[in-house]
Amino acid sequence: MKSRKIEAVVAFLLTSHILPVAAMDSYVGAVYEHNVTYPADRRTVVTRSQALNVMLKNLAVFAGQADIAASRNAQIIVFPEYGLYGLGWTRQTMFPYLEYIPDPAARMWNPCNRSKPFDSEVQTELSCLAKTHSLYLVANMGATLPCPPGDTSCPDDHRYQYNTNVVYAPNGDFIARYFKYNLNKEEFSYFDKPAVVNYTKFTTPFGTFATFCSNDILHEEPTVTLIKKMNITNIVFPSAWREQLPLMSAIEFHSAFAEGMLINLLAANLHIRTMGYYGSGLYWPTGVSINASYCYNDDVGSGGFLVVDKLTPFTIPSGRPIQSQHKKQHDLINRKLNSDIEMFSDEVNTNISRQISINGDLYTSVLITEDAGRTTVCQRTLCCTVMYEGGFSAYLYAFGAFDGLHTADDTYYLQACAFIKCANNSAESCGQPTKHAESYIDKMTMQGNFSAPYQYPEVLTIIDEEPSLVTEIWYFMAGSIIIDAGLSGETITVGIMARDYNKDPR
Numbered sequence: 001m002k003s004r005k006i007e008a009v010v011a012f013l014l015t016s017h018i019l020p021v022a023a024m025d026s027y028v029g030a031v032y033e034h035n036v037t038y039p040a041d042r043r044t045v046v047t048r049s050q051a052l053n054v055m056l057k058n059l060a061v062f063a064g065q066a067d068i069a070a071s072r073n074a075q076i077i078v079f080p081e082y083g084l085y086g087l088g089w090t091r092q093t094m095f096p097y098l099e100y101i102p103d104p105a106a107r108m109w110n111p112c113n114r115s116k117p118f119d120s121e122v123q124t125e126l127s128c129l130a131k132t133h134s135l136y137l138v139a140n141m142g143a144t145l146p147c148p149p150g151d152t153s154c155p156d157d158h159r160y161q162y163n164t165n166v167v168y169a170p171n172g173d174f175i176a177r178y179f180k181y182n183l184n185k186e187e188f189s190y191f192d193k194p195a196v197v198n199y200t201k202f203t204t205p206f207g208t209f210a211t212f213c214s215n216d217i218l219h220e221e222p223t224v225t226l227i228k229k230m231n232i233t234n235i236v237f238p239s240a241w242r243e244q245l246p247l248m249s250a251i252e253f254h255s256a257f258a259e260g261m262l263i264n265l266l267a268a269n270l271h272i273r274t275m276g277y278y279g280s281g282l283y284w285p286t287g288v289s290i291n292a293s294y295c296y297n298d299d300v301g302s303g304g305f306l307v308v309d310k311l312t313p314f315t316i317p318s319g320r321p322i323q324s325q326h327k328k329q330h331d332l333i334n335r336k337l338n339s340d341i342e343m344f345s346d347e348v349n350t351n352i353s354r355q356i357s358i359n360g361d362l363y364t365s366v367l368i369t370e371d372a373g374r375t376t377v378c379q380r381t382l383c384c385t386v387m388y389e390g391g392f393s394a395y396l397y398a399f400g401a402f403d404g405l406h407t408a409d410d411t412y413y414l415q416a417c418a419f420i421k422c423a424n425n426s427a428e429s430c431g432q433p434t435k436h437a438e439s440y441i442d443k444m445t446m447q448g449n450f451s452a453p454y455q456y457p458e459v460l461t462i463i464d465e466e467p468s469l470v471t472e473i474w475y476f477m478a479g480s481i482i483i484d485a486g487l488s489g490e491t492i493t494v495g496i497m498a499r500d501y502n503k504d505p506r
């Protein structure tokens with residue numbers, strides 16, 4: 001079982017662009033990665049009481065974990081998406097698992113004080129868990145709502161089915177409901193996409209939180225509006241995220257997003273080891289880098305895991321152009337970049353570029369076979385440069401640039417620079433997932449001239465044969481990652497994923 005804290009920041013670079021909220025103490029957050037119990041047959045319609053049996057088994061585990069979290073002073077706990085029944089349904093087989101979930105803004109309801117004359121066992125259980133342990137509780141469940149009269153887009157079965165996040169206050173009050181807006185392909189066969197996006201936030205004594213789930217994090221709505229227009233810096237994020245190395249494993253992308261967006265992200269993932277669902281954590285920005293408490297466990301026989309740690313609420317003066325937000329750090333990093341460029345300028349890697357596929361995208365890449373060097377690769381309008389020093393010559397690495405539409409599992413416009421470990425020493429294996437590396441980085445500077453304004457930096461290594469977020473010093477600013485001290489883990493990925501949401505297909 002892996003759980004570790006990381007520190008990745010240069011203290012002198014810390015400045016005041018992240019302002020602690022006056023009179024607000026830090027808070028203790030918890031996420032539970034849950035090894036969900038789900039029926040083997042999800043294609044046969046079951047009765048409500050059979051469905052409830054499955055959900056109560058999972059809720060019993062939630063109860064035990066809420067208890068442990070509370071004993072460790074957690075004030076808010078997040079459970080994963082699909083944590084009550086697993087994935088892989090049809091519209092009809094999903095139905096017995098759903099409950100009518102009223103609008104909490106329309107009328108205050110405390111399911112634990114008073115249950116309703118409709119199926120609301122799950123809501124009652126969740127509300128009572130929050131109340132018993134006196135903490136904010138965030139969970140994901142299924143909602144069914146009748147179509148309003150005269151609704152012309154009403155489905156044939158006269159009801160809507162929504163993938164829903166629910167939030168309860170420490171007294172059990174139901175305070176927020178969010179219908180997932182960005183469904184993945186599979187989900188369309190059992191859930192409806194809400195007609196309009198709903199921005200869902202709630203306030204606590206320790207800050208304002210917003211919630212969305214899973215692949216919402218890849219899209220503009222509701223994510224960017226909540227963070228950049230409504231200035232919310234705490235996000236509770238139930239998810240069911242399948243590992244996609246080398247660039248999109250859960251701990252890797254979720255931490256990168258927290259750093260790029262300057263938010264505290266509380267990400268609870270589902271644990272289904274055999275299907276690649278794992279990796280949960282609390283991720284918080286430190287100014288120019290990221291700190292985190294997380295778990296990553298793909299071992300045979302692995303199960304759920306609770307992560308608890310302290311986070312600091314903060315506000316950011318947003319609305320300023322992203323690139324100029326960190327003027328002082330930016331200048332320091334630029335000076336460093338220029339000196340690096342001089343230092344490495346006579347070691348240009350002249351290897352012929354080739355197309356390699358990473359997470360389904362064709363990157364223009366060169367192979368890295370020397371211990372130190374400098375190389376630039378370009379695709380369309382993006383040029384990526386890397387200067388590196390380490391132990392690479394015995395193992396094959398590739399460095400690539402991508403500028404285009406990602407279409408493999410979801411569709412969005414991506415620009416990326418990526419330095420990755422190839423799966424073995426044949427060029428054909430570059431881009432394929434690997435959890436094996438024996439080479440380290442002493443120093444690296446990576447830079448891309450992204451036109452995409454939102455940039456998410458990733459540094460992933462292997463420690464004890466498992467992917468790990470980096471524990472040493474590196475920092476990120478305006479299109480650049482600088483690794484200034486040797487990494488103790490073996491390196492599998494250094495990359496920057498950049499997004500220009502305006503260029504996404506509508």
Ligand SMILES: *[C@@H]1O[C@H](CO)[C@@H](O)[C@H](O)[C@H]1NC(C)=O
Nearest residue numbers: 005006007008009286291309
């Ligand atoms: C990172 O988090 C740990 C606690 O989880 C804390 O002790 C440490 O000071 C943090 N580091 C920075 C640079 O914020």
Ligand SMILES: *[C@@H]1O[C@H](CO)[C@@H](O)[C@H](O)[C@H]1NC(C)=O
Nearest residue numbers: 103104105106177196198199
């Ligand atoms: C969005 O959420 C608010 C608050 O819960 C609610 O009043 C409103 O009806 C919701 N809108 C839709 C379209 O679901």
Ligand SMILES: *[C@@H]1O[C@H](CO)[C@@H](O)[C@H](O)[C@H]1NC(C)=O
Nearest residue numbers: 108109110112113171172173
């Ligand atoms: C439910 O009971 C708690 C006390 O146990 C109280 O604080 C809360 O206001 C009640 N909520 C409703 C909606 O009645």
Ligand SMILES: *[C@@H]1O[C@H](CO)[C@@H](O)[C@H](O)[C@H]1NC(C)=O
Nearest residue numbers: 229230231316317318319320
């Ligand atoms: C978000 O922050 C910006 C800049 O500080 C401010 O102009 C804007 O009014 C804020 N928006 C909200 C909803 O607080």
Ligand SMILES: *[C@@H]1O[C@H](CO)[C@@H](O)[C@H](O)[C@H]1NC(C)=O
Nearest residue numbers: 035036037038301302303304
């Ligand atoms: C996780 O769930 C699977 C499937 O239900 C089960 O076989 C396994 O024993 C569970 N692991 C743990 C550690 O509970």
Ligand SMILES: *[C@@H]1O[C@H](CO)[C@@H](O)[C@H](O)[C@H]1NC(C)=O
Nearest residue numbers: 348349350351367368369370
């Ligand atoms: C270019 O690649 C070849 C193997 O394909 C390798 O032998 C050579 O050292 C590489 N050159 C550089 C500068 O990386």
Ligand SMILES: *[C@@H]1O[C@H](CO)[C@@H](O)[C@H](O)[C@H]1NC(C)=O
Nearest residue numbers: 423424425426428429430432
């Ligand atoms: C390297 O990986 C490729 C692609 O997965 C595979 O076809 C090849 O057999 C592997 N080569 C070695 C030497 O393991």
Ligand SMILES: *[C@@H]1O[C@H](CO)[C@@H](O)[C@H](O)[C@H]1NC(C)=O
Nearest residue numbers: 378380381382383449450451
């Ligand atoms: C990035 O650099 C290349 C090469 O100098 C240039 O052709 C391209 O226009 C630049 N892209 C942007 C967005 O500035």
